[in-house]
Amino acid sequence: MSLTDRFPHLRKEIxxxxxxxxxxxxxxxxxxxxxxxxxxxxxxxxxxxxxxISLKTSLEVEALEILSQADSMRRPTDDYQA
Numbered sequence: 001m002s003l004t005d006r007f008p009h010l011r012k013e014i015x016x017x018x019x020x021x022x023x024x025x026x027x028x029x030x031x032x033x034x035x036x037x038x039x040x041x042x043x044x045x046x047x048x049x050x051x052x053i054s055l056k057t058s059l060e061v062e063a064l065e066i067l068s069q070a071d072s073m074r075r076p077t078d079d080y081q082a
Contacts, residue, residue: 001035003063031059
């Protein structure tokens with residue numbers, strides 16, 4: 001599962017930012033690797049699995065924050081009148 005699978009409504013924005021921002025691309029790749037690892041972990045992993053799921057959630061939040069900041073930079077402010 002990738003970020004585009006997790007947030008399909010943001011697919012275009014995620015792909016664009018991953019192409020433009022190396023830091024976001026790293027986050028994108030880390031998320032995909034982590035979700036694959038979670039899928040491979042045996043259910044009895046217990047604490048390790050909980051930690052991995054917590055990290056996955058943290059990466060999702062970070063990605064959404066970055067996407068939100070990028071979106072606000074692309075949009076003109078409401079105060080601006082052309």
